[in-house]
Amino acid sequence: MLEGVFMTGWGGRIRAVVGAACLFIGVVGCGEAPQPPLTVGINTWVGFDPLVLARDRSMTDRQTIKVVELISSAEALRHLRNGLLDAAALTLDETLRLADSGFDVRIVAVLDTSSGADVVLAAPEVRSLPELRGRAIAVEEATVGTLVLERLLQKAGLTSADVSVVKMESTQHLMALRSGRVSAAVSYAPIEGAIRRAGYRRIFDSSQMPGEILDVLVVRGEVLRRRPAAVDALLNAWSGGLSVLRLDAPGAAATLAPGADLTPRDYLEVLKGLRFFAPDESLLLLTGPAPELVRLGQPVADTLMGLGLLRQPPNWAALIDSAPAERAPQSGLLP
Structure with missing residues (x-):
């Protein structure tokens, strides 16, 4: 059964997910069910x-x-x-x-x-992509994040062995950056806006991987x-x-x-x-x-x-x- 859930998207939009049973109309009398x-x-x-x-x-x-x-x-x-x-x-x-x-x-x-809505943000001390070597990068457990990270590493001339990939929810990225646990994060709009406002800068985005x-x-x-x-x-x-x-x-x-x-x-x-x-x-x-x-x-x-x-x-x-x-x-x- 599709569970009934009241959810909040990005901290604001409250949405009701209606139970699957409510999606179906019962048979009335001997007629065919619509x-x-x-x-x-x-x-x-x-x-x-x-x-x-x-x-x-x-x-x-x-x-x-x-x-x-x-x-x-x-x-x-x-x-x-x-x-x-x-x-x-x-x-x-x-x-x-x-x-x-x-x-x-x-x-x-x-x-x-996506032509810029998916981004990688880094701490101010990361001045160039190659400087990610040896650093930790946060990324969601999602294929898009993995794909963006792969393209970032290719552009930086690095491989996954050159960095530490830390899997975490995107809502935890800012806290991980502030604590120094990671030096960069693969994020997306509008979540990345709060990270940018906190002083972290965009070093790569999906406009550099058109159509992917x-x-x-x-x-x-x-x-x-x-x-x-x-x-x-x-x-x-x-x-x-x-x-x-x-x-x-x-x-x-x-x-x-x-x-x-x-x-x-x-x-x-x-x-x-x-x-x-x-x-x-x-x-x-x-x-x-x-x-x-x-x-x-x-x-x-x-x-x-x-x-x-x-x-x-x-x-x-x-x-x-x-x-x-x-x-x-x-x-x-x-x-």
């Missing part, structure tokens, strides 16, 4: 907020699509595996590892890419086959929320920032570190004899294999399903 809403799981991340906007501004029928907000992507992955979610917004690396485990999941949209940190929308293979209309509605919900965010970013920030424990101005700053893909751009990434997503994703897969996080190369043809995107109305959104 279809439950398609459930899509998201964790607290600005890049997934178009779905929050679509829900909160009633841009989608709640009997068709139910947005379930969870504490972490690990929860989203667990509930997806257990059949309690039909779809989820995940990072590409998480998706690759999920598919590598044998789970039948398909990418139906590319949502956004991608968020995608995935759907379970069985759901994609059985409920194509609901999947289409999900893509339309994302597109509608994204349109609101792009056409009225200040208004959207005013709505969403308090829940993210940010000021509207800080929320808009976080958005600068993300690049969202319009529906037509996402479609281009998913289609063609050699989809652009494969070109962007293969280096990520190669790195994950080198780190022992993937057992075999991805089967991109089985992983990508562009049919829902091809059915969706395309719109040129504002840049």
Whole structure:
């Protein structure tokens, strides 16, 4: 059962995660049970907020699509595996590892890419990347953090043997830096803002690894086959929320920032570190004899294999399903 949890994201947004039993409508009399809403799981991340906007501004029928907000992507992955979610917004690396485990999941949209939202911050005495040698670096127990750290070390001309990697939750990074336990931390917006304000400086960010940190929308293979209309509605919900965010970013920030424990101005700053893909751009990434997503994703897969996080190369043809995107109305959104 999907546990009922009241959660706080980034210290502010209180979200109710509704029990799975509440997602289903019972059979009345002898009639056929109506279809439950398609459930899509998201964790607290600005890049997934178009779905929050679509829900909160009633841009989608709640009997068709139910947005379930969870504490972490690990929860989203667990509930997806257990059949309690039909779809989820995940990072590409998480998706690759999920598919590598044998789970039948398909990418139906590319949502956004981090272009500076993921960062490495260091103590003032670290004046250059090579000076990280022999020092401790904090990183979350998450694939994205591992990927950013790997690219940082490559740029510094170091290997993991040259540093001490300390796994800890991102909320503990500032305390670890202040205590001297670590000299640097792999973080992300908006958490990194508090670290910067405490005097630690950015020495590396995801703008230096373009296209490698991608968020995608995935759907379970069985759901994609059985409920194509609901999947289409999900893509339309994302597109509608994204349109609101792009056409009225200040208004959207005013709505969403308090829940993210940010000021509207800080929320808009976080958005600068993300690049969202319009529906037509996402479609281009998913289609063609050699989809652009494969070109962007293969280096990520190669790195994950080198780190022992993937057992075999991805089967991109089985992983990508562009049919829902091809059915969706395309719109040129504002840049």
